Amino acid sequence: MALKRNKRFQAEIATSSLSDIMFFLLLFFIIISTLANPNVIKMTLPKAETTEKTSKQLISISVTEEKRFFIDKEEVAPENLEAMLLSKIDSNKEQTVVVRIPYNLQVQDLVNVLQIGVKNNLKFVIATNK
Secondary structure, three states: OOOOOOOOOOOOOOOHHHHHHHHHHHHHHHHHHHHOOOOOOOOOOOEOOOOOOOOOOEEEEEEOOOOOEEEOOEEEOHHHHHHHHHHHOOOOOOOEEEEEOOOOOOHHHHHHHHHHHHHHOOEEEEOOEO
16 A cells, blocks of 8 residues: 655745844844934034033034034035024024034134024034033
8 A cells, every 4th residue: 555645845944033133133223323423524522521412403513623614514604604504494493503613713713603593592502522
């Protein structure tokens, strides 16, 4: 009497570990993307004892040591700084403007930038290193 098997061999791929790997890769890229800030120009900032976090709605003004002005990585002439800043601000003026200025520039350079905020009732914050 000849008995035949009804089941044939089928190749299987174990995919349970692949979902774990994909989860860890997704988690890794989410964490890394939150750490990267593309609107920053590299410069040495002044030091402070404490730091304060700002809201996510912010505009960055950067001043380099050569006194070149940038609004969110876009270079702006000093005489057009106020007009460009006001064009980027929402109508409700709820955005915070972060001023990044090197520690070795004169105080008058910082005051000139901050006067724009005082004149237009804007919230300005000076970026520092801890």
